[in-house]
Amino acid sequence: MGKVITGGTMSLDGYIAGPGDSGFDLLFQWYGSGDVEIPSASPDVPPFRVSAASAELIKREYADMGALVVGRHLYDLTNAWGGRHPLDVTTVVLTHQRPADRPDDENFVFVTDGIEAAVAKAKELAGDRDVAVNGGQMARQCLEAGLLDEVGVELVPVVLGAGTPLFADLGIAPVQFDGPTTVVQGTGVTHLRYRVKR
């Protein structure tokens, strides 16, 4: 049975986005901080190039990933990543209403009845592999619902001063974690992995 994981790139003062959705250039600088390519299955998203240390961790995690859960907002914002998610797995989209012209296929599956159902569907698709949950709101709902096993933080050396915090508006704070179980220092980023306490 795989894990349910989430993660995000975070500033040194705890923000996954700066004020007014600024700061992404600074947050994601590490995507171009090395020379090992991480391929992308999306025609719209270029591969990124990171340090060897970052690449080793990321490739291992990607290999274990069996399905994704995202929110409709991210799906629309990225224009469905041009047809397939960069991670090259089936992506479960949690939405209030499924798109009219879009049947479920190996690229995208739509779920309308809440986060539990979306994660259950993704687990079914992932089999023994992991399910990744993407986007701050989805991650928060998962943590609140007790569905989350692991949190990854890619900590970058910039102070944004304001913005959207990790797990913003969490209804069950404070929440304690075990770990970090993994600490990997890349170029311009520190990769930290934590387990949700049961």
Next chain:
Amino acid sequence: MGKVITGGTMSLDGYIAGPGDSGFDLLFQWYGSGDVEIPSASPDVPPFRVSAASAELIKREYADMGALVVGRHLYDLTNAWGGRHPLDVTTVVLTHQRPADRPDDENFVFVTDGIEAAVAKAKELAGDRDVAVNGGQMARQCLEAGLLDEVGVELVPVVLGAGTPLFADLGIAPVQFDGPTTVVQGTGVTHLRYRVKR
């Protein structure tokens, strides 16, 4: 010439204090997470006991420390640490008005003309050793004034959900750092050190 450093214990979502100054029990759990004693020079503050990895780093940093800068708020809140700061160095207190009954001595020195003057006084007292700046407001003023060389974050595995961010209300965000130059994994805490970019 020593460095001017600051630091603080921070939650995984970027807060150095929880909502309404809550959460300190969770933030400072790591002060009792091991069996190596870090002595305290204050009669009011007990020594803390941390893991060997944390202790090695902290003792090295304490040995390099020549003076402290704190704000009047912290000085009053702690009742002057019972007479001497736990770190066993002279503490420069930045204040609007010096306490009437308190001449400068080897424990406390009062400065009324701003953060630059307070840091300059502390540097004079520290000689070749480092100056530590304590309290979020003092740290922010130092960073804004270009006086800070290094930031230390003791990252702990708890999500507080809200509270006081590191460098709250920073007037010069975004600010980029180099590093981390040091990553030490203790029990219940990850020690990270960053250099201010010049």
